[in-house]
Amino acid sequence: MQRPLTCVEICAGAGGQALGLAMAGFVHVALVEYEPEYCDVLKMNRPEWNVLCSDVHDFDGKPYRGVDLLAGGVPCPPFSIAGKQLGKDDERDLFPEAIRLIEEIRPRAVMLENVRGFLDADFDEYRNHIFTSIQKLGYATHIKLLNASDYGVPQLRPRVVIIGIRKDQCGAFEYPEEKPDAAKSVGETLCDLMAGNGWKKAKQWAVGANKIAPTLVGGSKKHGGPDLGPTRAKTAWAELGVDGKGIANEAPAPDFEGMPRLTSRMMARIQGFPDTWTFGTKKTAACRMIGNAFPPPVAEAVGKKIKECLEYGCVDCGSETPVSQKAV
Numbered sequence: 001m002q003r004p005l006t007c008v009e010i011c012a013g014a015g016g017q018a019l020g021l022a023m024a025g026f027v028h029v030a031l032v033e034y035e036p037e038y039c040d041v042l043k044m045n046r047p048e049w050n051v052l053c054s055d056v057h058d059f060d061g062k063p064y065r066g067v068d069l070l071a072g073g074v075p076c077p078p079f080s081i082a083g084k085q086l087g088k089d090d091e092r093d094l095f096p097e098a099i100r101l102i103e104e105i106r107p108r109a110v111m112l113e114n115v116r117g118f119l120d121a122d123f124d125e126y127r128n129h130i131f132t133s134i135q136k137l138g139y140a141t142h143i144k145l146l147n148a149s150d151y152g153v154p155q156l157r158p159r160v161v162i163i164g165i166r167k168d169q170c171g172a173f174e175y176p177e178e179k180p181d182a183a184k185s186v187g188e189t190l191c192d193l194m195a196g197n198g199w200k201k202a203k204q205w206a207v208g209a210n211k212i213a214p215t216l217v218g219g220s221k222k223h224g225g226p227d228l229g230p231t232r233a234k235t236a237w238a239e240l241g242v243d244g245k246g247i248a249n250e251a252p253a254p255d256f257e258g259m260p261r262l263t264s265r266m267m268a269r270i271q272g273f274p275d276t277w278t279f280g281t282k283k284t285a286a287c288r289m290i291g292n293a294f295p296p297p298v299a300e301a302v303g304k305k306i307k308e309c310l311e312y313g314c315v316d317c318g319s320e321t322p323v324s325q326k327a328v
Contacts, residue, residue, distance in 0.1 A: 010072035014289035020299025061104035110164035139164035171312025196251035226287035
């Protein structure tokens with residue numbers, strides 16, 4: 001009987017990547033998250049997980065040496081167009097810590113995700129430095145921009161996914177196949193939730209909401225009350241018949257007129273979370289957690305390809321996997 005593949009995850013957030021990797025067959029031996037509210041959500045949803053509520057800078061990877069996968073969604077503000085794009089000069093940049101942990105843990109594979117802005121020309125030098133550092137530790141590297149809608153998530157949500165495969169592994173890594181028609185429309189996704197309080201026009205609304213959603217945003221603690229993002233995003237939501245100026249506490253009433261607002265549960269479903277995944281009782285915090293999350297279906301799809309690679313068979317087979325840096 002084959003043993004389960006193990007995983008250490010840093011910057012675990014509200015568990016989107018962790019949930020997806022668990023669905024792909026990985027068993028988490030440690031999840032590191034800095035914010036107490038996020039840690040509470042992780043423990044609430046998966047009591048069996050070993051959640052370490054601490055700063056990644058203080059996390060010692062050596063006790064976990066030899067796990068199969070080191071994963072993480074390192075903070076995106078250093079590379080996000082919504083921020084100042086300071087890159088390596090941003091104190092929130094945790095790529096150096098990820099590289100330190102790769103060296104300490106020596107996992108068979110690495111999976112790191114970030115925003116599309118990480119591929120900007122302004123970060124070419126720093127990006128090359130990161131890949132060179134990972135390669136020097138003995139890993140073949142891969143990078144690709146994945147759209148969540150290609151993996152069944154009803155929003156575009158482009159994310160950069162970096163993969164490292166230790167060169168003594170014989171399996172060849174390939175990104176999961178893109179399926180552009182896999183995602184349902186917003187209307188198909190949310191019709192039952194919109195009708196949850198008996199709204200008579202829910203089905204009519206769903207017919208008009210016949211496209212995938214704009215990318216959900218989470219914002220930071222400094223951000224005001226929960227909404228669906230900047231003006232451009234709100235305009236895109238309005239085209240789907242959704243009022244993006246705020247988040248509702250519940251579904252529309254039976255005789256509601258006008259454009260409905262999403263609830264946090266609706267946001268979670270658009271992000272690819274199951275309805276059973278809870279985010280606490282504070283709406284603003286819940287919306288931030290959901291908007292900042294990595295969609296579980298995307299993590300599951302990538303995780304399955306990593307698993308295939310690691311289960312290929314031999315180690316120490318004498319040949320190196322060629323380095324691939326495909327940026328699309």
